[in-house]
Amino acid sequence: MAVNPALLLLTDSRLPAGGHAHSGGTEQAIATGTVHDLASLAAFLRGRLHTSGHVAAALAAAACALGEESSRTGACAQPWPEALGASRAEALGTSPTRSEALGALWILLDAEADARTASPAQRAASRTQGRLLLRVARRLWPSPTLDDLTAGPDLRCPGALDDLALAVPNPHHPIALGAAAHAAGASPEDAALAAAYHAITGPATAAVRLLGLDPVAVHGLLADLTPDLATTASDATPYSRPWAELPARSAPALDLLAERHAGAKVRLFVS
Amino acid sequence: MTDTGSPETASDTSSDAQEGTWANTLAAVEQRAQTDIGRRAMRARAAVATSLAGGRTVISRLSSMPPLTLRQTGPQTVYLVSTAAGPLGGDRLDLDLDIAPGTSLEVGSVAGTLVLPGSGESVMAISARVGAGAALRFAPQPTVLAAGCAHRLVVRLTLAAGARAFWREEIVFGRYGEAPGRCHARFDATYDGRPLLRQEYTVGGPAIDASPAVYGDARCIGTTLITPPPATPPVVTPSEAASEAVVAEGVAVLPLAGPGVLVSALATDAVALRRRLEWGEGIALGSLAGAARPT
Numbered sequence: 328m329a330v331n332p333a334l335l336l337l338t339d340s341r342l343p344a345g346g347h348a349h350s351g352g353t354e355q356a357i358a359t360g361t362v363h364d365l366a367s368l369a370a371f372l373r374g375r376l377h378t379s380g381h382v383a384a385a386l387a388a389a390a391c392a393l394g395e396e397s398s399r400t401g402a403c404a405q406p407w408p409e410a411l412g413a414s415r416a417e418a419l420g421t422s423p424t425r426s427e428a429l430g431a432l433w434i435l436l437d438a439e440a441d442a443r444t445a446s447p448a449q450r451a452a453s454r455t456q457g458r459l460l461l462r463v464a465r466r467l468w469p470s471p472t473l474d475d476l477t478a479g480p481d482l483r484c485p486g487a488l489d490d491l492a493l494a495v496p497n498p499h500h501p502i503a504l505g506a507a508a509h510a511a512g513a514s515p516e517d518a519a520l521a522a523a524y525h526a527i528t529g530p531a532t533a534a535v536r537l538l539g540l541d542p543v544a545v546h547g548l549l550a551d552l553t554p555d556l557a558t559t560a561s562d563a564t565p566y567s568r569p570w571a572e573l574p575a576r577s578a579p580a581l582d583l584l585a586e587r588h589a590g591a592k593v594r595l596f597v598s
Numbered sequence: 599m600t601d602t603g604s605p606e607t608a609s610d611t612s613s614d615a616q617e618g619t620w621a622n623t624l625a626a627v628e629q630r631a632q633t634d635i636g637r638r639a640m641r642a643r644a645a646v647a648t649s650l651a652g653g654r655t656v657i658s659r660l661s662s663m664p665p666l667t668l669r670q671t672g673p674q675t676v677y678l679v680s681t682a683a684g685p686l687g688g689d690r691l692d693l694d695l696d697i698a699p700g701t702s703l704e705v706g707s708v709a710g711t712l713v714l715p716g717s718g719e720s721v722m723a724i725s726a727r728v729g730a731g732a733a734l735r736f737a738p739q740p741t742v743l744a745a746g747c748a749h750r751l752v753v754r755l756t757l758a759a760g761a762r763a764f765w766r767e768e769i770v771f772g773r774y775g776e777a778p779g780r781c782h783a784r785f786d787a788t789y790d791g792r793p794l795l796r797q798e799y800t801v802g803g804p805a806i807d808a809s810p811a812v813y814g815d816a817r818c819i820g821t822t823l824i825t826p827p828p829a830t831p832p833v834v835t836p837s838e839a840a841s842e843a844v845v846a847e848g849v850a851v852l853p854l855a856g857p858g859v860l861v862s863a864l865a866t867d868a869v870a871l872r873r874r875l876e877w878g879e880g881i882a883l884g885s886l887a888g889a890a891r892p893t
Contacts, residue, residue: 352811361810374809441855442793445862447843450855571786575796578812579819579862582852586845 333511338521345459349452350533350596352581355588357537368534369548372527376555378578380526382443383501384563385574387522388515389436390505394487397429430494439570440499446582448589452598457503464488464507486510520560533596639688642666646676647696648703655701666691678707678738687716687748692723699729707738715746723752728761740768740868747779759790768820770868771801778802787823794856795823816864818871824882825858844881849874851881
């Protein structure tokens with residue numbers, strides 16, 4: 328399978344979406360001494376990838392798949408009762424339109440991310456990064472249909488990024504990443520890979536800066552993890568609605584580090 | 599079991615489709631267990647249900663099946679009494695709790711659960727439904743993962759709007775000086791039909807377990823979900839507003855996005871784990887604010 332070039336843009340640390348300000352717990356792990364050299368950093372990155380990285384990958388894939396689904400469902404004003412399942416459609420009203428149903432689905436997927444992020448500091452960091460990424464992605468990949476004057480008013484529908492921004496202005500980062508990946512033409516598995524990659528590259532770069540490690544040696548750790556990135560992306564992709572079944576792997580040490588960091592007086596990184 | 603952590607639970611009872619998924623899950627787990635049976639595996643289902651009679655809680659159903667034996671020790675208290683060793687690999691134990699609206703139930707256990715190896719995976723599945731205005735306190739002794747075990751713990755907690763729950767889980771990685779077997783624990787809690795907390799813990803992969811991002815040098819993990827925090831009104835806030843976490847050595851008190859607080863603790867032994875959890879629970883319940891932090 329050829330790599331989608333948009334995926335390179337989405338995962339590039341030079342994407343101006345504020346990712347460089349976050350260490351994903353690495354700064355605090357270094358402050359408390361649990362990460363202090365290459366070996367402990369390697370273990371940290373591996374654990375991070377297989378827990379919160381895995382969950383982020385699955386959420387991003389689900390968001391990308393929801394974007395795909397939304398672009399197949401036709402006019403915004405059309406009813407789309409089957410989207411939510413009988414009970415939720417009933418709660419919304421007799422027959423939600425496509426826009427209403429999509430809004431409810433983006434809110435629900437975002438709530439699934441919330442339920443998998445027990446730490447308030449991690450939720451805040453994820454939403455900050457999600458909001459920035461959403462803003463950047465909407466400028467990079469604007470919805471074509473909004474400008475398509477040939478389409479009738481019923482057919483002029485917002486794209487997935489606009490749907491998401493309307494329903495959840497500050498979504499969790501993996502949700503924004505998945506929606507952006509779809510807008511850029513990437514697949515759910517691409518989105519999962521981007522999320523898994525994001526889960527370890529930021530922390531690795533932060534460790535180089537904080538510990539003064541050899542940058543090549545640290546990139547060697549990332550290279551060692553590339554097979555795990557591939558399996559994470561493929562393992563995280565087969566989930567569809569209901570999203571209750573999405574992975575929820577917890578990392579209690581990361582939760583503790585995130586809260587400790589949020590309360591720290593001196594810090595270089597936001598998270 | 600595999601360590602892919604592929605969750606096989608569905609937790610939103612508001613949808614028939616998801617109920618179907620849950621049933622399929624149980625069937626799949628059962629089928630897998632049956633193929634692995636060498637010795638005769640144990641199948642047991644125990645259940646407790648409450649009802650409201652004259653404004654008071656009555657335990658209207660109490661059914662046991664060895665090794666899952668329940669004893670009523672108070673008007674609204676039951677204890678799990680293990681009447682056989684285990685669970686052993688291949689065993690399948692189900693516990694159903696039904697707390698009717700407006701009633702209260704407290705569930706404890708006399709001793710910890712020692713999960714032992716056997717042929718195949720042992721499964722403990724706990725399903726609890728708590729009605730509006732009802733309260734459930736679930737605080738059994740820890741689950742200890744003996745060497746060589748292969749265990750799956752599946753918890754599904756369904757809270758109606760206005761339900762209160764105190765749900766404590768403790769997992770100990772092996773007996774003293776022992777490397778643990780494998781365990782995959784999945785916990786799903788919904789509140790008023792919306793996801794509240796979903797967590798998975800996988801134990802038994804040394805490279806991941808010892809990661810400073812996951813358990814570090816801890817040998818015990820524990821969580822207590824308390825909902826809603828009595829100190830604050832149960833308001834569902836989709837944002838991170840008004841959520842102050844408290845953190846101390848090896849324990850964090852984490853306000854959730856939905857109406858609830860999770861106390862999450864790590865420790866090198868079960869005594870320290872319980873001390874940390876209880877400290878966090880006290881903070882969460884608002885009764886121990888300002889107390890000395892645990893060491």
